[in-house]
Amino acid sequence: MNLKYDRSITFPKGFRANGIASGIKQNGLPDLGIIVSDSIANTAAVFTQNKFQAAPILVSKDNLAGPAPKSRGIIVNSGCANALTGKAGIKSAQRVVAEVAKHLRISKKEVLTASTGVIGRQLPTDVIIESIPALVSGLDNESDGVFSQSIMTTDKFPKQVAVEVPISKNKSFRIGATAKGAGMIHPNMATMLCFITTDADIEHKQLQTLLRRAVGASFNTITVDGDTSTNDSVFLMANGLSGTKLRTLGELKIFESTLKTVLRELATMIVRDGEGATRFVRLIVEAAATYDEAVKVGRAIGVSPLVKTAIFGGDPNWGRVLSAVGNCEARFNPAKVELRIGSYSVFKKNEPQKVDLSVIEHLFSQKEIEMTIRLNAGRESAQVFTCDLSYDYVKINGEYTT
């Protein structure tokens, strides 16, 4: 698959975007972005499982309610999450949506919204409203880059990917996507936003199912659901403007696997850009009783501060990895668990293995570390990606609002 990393949401036909610095952020960086489809697009979305849902999520859910959710545009801001802001927060999100609809001359039911930033502060609505004319007038089909920047918070780089996939001689479709993440990844509240566009023609029912599956196989292995921010949102707009109808099971399979690849790319970028991250860790959990339990084991390791700090320090303290596994509620017999660091088995059949500690130390000093946990409890496997916990993570998060 020929992934393009310099393009995202405006690569598919009939999508335009823009991003500007409206002044929500004090530092003058882009903080307001918009995506618009030239025609109405079938739309799927996945939102946070957090019991406190931010105002933009409530407003978007409202607009997507019903059997055939559609949209024309999405307005997004960074710098303020508009979460835990009560009725005033909902009014603010509605006002921004209405203003965008007015300038695009579409129904306000066709505009979705998302926010990311500090929780518990009211949205500076006036600042945003003032900037909407400029934001809309700058819409074009090459501004995906600045959109990707406008959604960043503590992200160090914009995350984007696009791809064109041929279906037959004269038929192809495109997918473009961008995301923001950072945060500590697995943990509780690093807001993740992702916007996906496609010019494929796909029916509603399929679209939501495909998105849910692809999110399960990508963002949920670094963590989204269950343990999510007040604002996490993933949107997928399909406007059909390529003329490529995907109806057969085979065609839909191609779309699904492409979507999974695209979202996995973004998920990996999010981990690499984890707040303060200095090392990327690939956790392979093998032979679990179920896929969910394999992911659970990987996440138990990935969320452990003791494991994460050991990795930051390049400290081959593998006992902490197994101790994290031992605390996990997945089903396995500890006497059958094997732990490999790279290709070296360090613990197997209830016995520590003879290994050259300097080899393990060397593996732990790399930028990319791979560990395999073989549970020998079944046939399912999963990969979970995580990063280390560094001084910079503490610094970034100790000084976030102030």
Place this chain on the structure above:
Amino acid sequence: MNLKYDRSITFPKGFRANGIASGIKQNGLPDLGIIVSDSIANTAAVFTQNKFQAAPILVSKDNLAGPAPKSRGIIVNSGCANALTGKAGIKSAQRVVAEVAKHLRISKKEVLTASTGVIGRQLPTDVIIESIPALVSGLDNESDGVFSQSIMTTDKFPKQVAVEVPISKNKSFRIGATAKGAGMIHPNMATMLCFITTDADIEHKQLQTLLRRAVGASFNTITVDGDTSTNDSVFLMANGLSGTKLRTLGELKIFESTLKTVLRELATMIVRDGEGATRFVRLIVEAAATYDEAVKVGRAIGVSPLVKTAIFGGDPNWGRVLSAVGNCEARFNPAKVELRIGSYSVFKKNEPQKVDLSVIEHLFSQKEIEMTIRLNAGRESAQVFTCDLSYDYVKINGEYTT
């Protein structure tokens, strides 16, 4: 209750202890400790829920098996956890126990053991065996202080407490206890050890029940079970040498409430000495549907790296606290949740409250921070104690084994 902080396990009658630097630790600090009762003591114990249990736990469980567990002594080392060490690890623990029994001229079934330190390394048994004669010959009833030091790992101070409680005119009993903790507290694997002695005369059945309840009301609110290290152990020896028999419900209630107070004191000290901790946080969860759910909510906040780093930075980012609550599986209606920082309500009835941010900033800059989460979902309350996550936590844990 007149708690004494300069005494611990040898304050009750008929208990002797000692602690020495045997050479397990490279830095010359005490690393080997022993507790001995002059007569056989009814013994209760609570161990880690981790699926990987360290060798000393397996050996101690074996010795405590049966309907009437008793013991005469406990040998403890720091500097090496003897966990994930396979059959060799079990043999090492058995050899140390046997050697102690030989020098004390008691049965090896009467000796318990515990270890704390790095996981996955074999116990330096020869070093320990060589030191046992000196350890035993130095036993006396005033060496509780050096015992408390001998069990420390990254602890900055020894944790001990003792108390004498009158039951009637001429009857009283004493309880002494010491613990080691540090680690990040709530998280996964900071080993916690606690040793409690009493000269009260209590029957087996009661003893185990009382210990389990007291641990539930103390260490489990800072975290032990479910989320525990390979080595966590709490031992309670009751030798009856005060001559005070506790048999009536009223007498047992007095013992239980004393034990809870003692263990809560130690639990609080453990949090204050959390690795790198600079602030102590008291989380009061009110009006939960059940006590367990109240604890769950407190722990969800206490384990959140985003909350912990905000507290370290003195950053009044209260949205992160509610976001952690929102991710928790306890039952509540988010629209009914109230959050107070100190006595200031910051969020109530789904609305952020008007508060002077500088007041909240001031509260967050204190060494002790109190937050109350009122769920309005029932009648149960719980307190959970936690600490912040600082640069030093990362430093301590990034450099632990090396």
